[in-house]
Amino acid sequence: MSEPILHIHETADQTLVALADFFIETAKQSIIDNGRFSVSLSGGSSPKKLYELLATPEYSSRIDWDKVDFFFGDERNVPADHPDNNALMVRKALFDPLRIPAENIFAVDTSLPPDEAAQRYAETIQNRYQAEHVRFDLILLGLGDNSHTASLFPHTPVLHDQSVSVKAVFLEDQNVYRITMTAPLINLGHRLAFLVYGKGKAEAVEAVLNGPEDIENHPAQLIRAAEGEVHWFLDEPAASALSQ
Ligand SMILES: O=C1O[C@H](COP(=O)(O)O)[C@@H](O)[C@H](O)[C@H]1O
Secondary structure (H helix, E strand, O other): OOOOOEEEOHHHHHHOOOOHHHHHHHHHHHHHHHEEEEEEEEEOOOOOOHHHOOOOOOHOOOOOOHHHHHEOEEEEOOOOOHHHOOOHHHHHHHHHHHHHOOHHHHOOOOOOHHHHHHHHHHHHHHHHHHOOOOOOOEEOOOOOOOHHHHHOOOOOOHHOOOOOEEEHHHHHHOEEEEEOOOOHHOOOOOEEEEEEEHHHHHHHHHHHHOOOOOOOHHHHHHHOOOOEEEEEEEEHHHHHOOOO
């Protein structure tokens, strides 16, 4: 298992540019190697600016977006037109501006009950890869200030799920469901890339990267690429608690 690779930049904007470049270079290489690029997107508040940046002419002109397949590492259990829906956020920031063909977008069907939505999405991923091994070229991830990533939240049963799959997670404190890829599925990715910025995430970054193993409280510690690489794109405030 390889060590995490840190990319620390002074500001959040510089961090976003570095990750946008990394996204494009990974996509280009995957298209050269395999003819297509498969990426799993993160949701939440941090990545919206990244998607908006990728939609600008400077980035959008650098790859053939028709050769990109988009998946989601997690989704809120809300209707497709709800403001909290991750796919809606990406649609507005990236898919619509770039006119991504509908057949390249693999979103979670949140009109189904959560367990069924999760199972259907796991099947969607399996079917997409057919006989091939399920391995995304790139998986984008965020980090909550409570050390969750995707929807792997502290003290939830999915943290112990060993299947390469997608599961529904009930968050008791919020009384909501989310749908998430399991850690074993995420860990199969060729490249995993966390995007974390802001001082509010500094303690979580330190705990996940350098703290004692404590999966229940710091679920992002589960993310260890089986054979690939794990990259962390951090701004200086988010990296400020890192021990040497
Ligand atoms: O990987 C992810 O992380 C976030 C936490 O990110 P934040 O920017 O909202 O703090 C998570 O909630 C999101 O759904 C997920 O894809």
